[in-house]
Amino acid sequence: EVQLVQSGAEVKKPGESLKISCKGSGYTFTNYWIGWVRQMPGKGLEWMGIIYPGDSDTRYRPSFQGQVTISADKSISTAYLQWSSLKASDTGMYYCARRPGNQPFDYWGQGTLVTVSS
């Protein structure tokens, strides 16, 4: 059974750093892209970026370039999304999702809620 299991909810202060994770199982992790999607409170879905764990090829949506870093450790089938300096506007739910080749996201993680507040 394909599963993407994300790390738990986080509460941080502005300026702090954060790295959240997404662990894949039930499939060959290196053969599928993993994307990250933001959903701000009460709002829609925004694609942030995507990584191919097989060779770490990473693409960012321009509006997120430089704001976050996406990485993966294929030895433990885990992808990451990290911030070096959080802002209150980073508050939201963050989903990872699997993408088979040039197809849409077919499996999603349960989401990680990030709250940034002073």
Add this chain to the structure above:
Amino acid sequence: EIVLTQSPGTLSLSPGERATLSCRASQSFSSTYLAWYQQKRGQPPRLLISGASSRATGIPDRFSGSGSGTDFTLTISRLEPEDFAVYYCQQYGSSLTFGGGTKVEI
């Protein structure tokens, strides 16, 4: 970036009724790269349709997709209670973008 505009923002219907959701793109693209997702409150999105009209595994046939070019439609033939949710379109041919969503409510 291809911008997707979904309408209406909210659709108020009753169980058993037909729902028609629209997704319009800022520029034409191949229907091969249009998907629809359903998101219920407190849950991640679920893939319904890919390639504009192909249902994902396990999706009931009351869900159908159509369209080409810049205009795409998701139709739910007869609403079941579990279908009341938010629906998003997505293009995945030129980078990735989502529409703003349509809420289907009772």
